[in-house]
Amino acid sequence: MSQNESSLPQVIIDYINASNAHDAEAYMNTFSDRAVIKEESIGSDLTSRAEIEDYFVTYFVKMNTRTEMISYTSKHNVIDMRRG
Numbered sequence: 001m002s003q004n005e006s007s008l009p010q011v012i013i014d015y016i017n018a019s020n021a022h023d024a025e026a027y028m029n030t031f032s033d034r035a036v037i038k039e040e041s042i043g044s045d046l047t048s049r050a051e052i053e054d055y056f057v058t059y060f061v062k063m064n065t066r067t068e069m070i071s072y073t074s075k076h077n078v079i080d081m082r083r084g
Contacts, residue, residue: 009074012081019060019067027056032077 008016011030018026028049037046039055046052059065072081 008069009079012069012072012079016067016069022061024053024056024061028053
């Protein structure tokens with residue numbers, strides 16, 4: 001189900017804003033210490049803060065990637081989202 005921006009949780013808004021600003025510190029602040037990204041585009045799970053930050057710098061900052069929310073679900077402090 002597609003969500004409009006006004007219904008997004010603040011952490012998702014912060015994630016998108018940090019992603020699009022290519023702000024690694026703000027981006028990392030949107031993740032808990034136990035965060036895991038199941039990233040199908042690279043065929044790997046990112047299981048540490050160092051891996052997540054390296055992924056962000058490599059695929060967002062260096063490639064000048066922009067993020068747009070397509071859809072998300074949230075349950076028990078887990079956010080599953082599709083972005084474009």
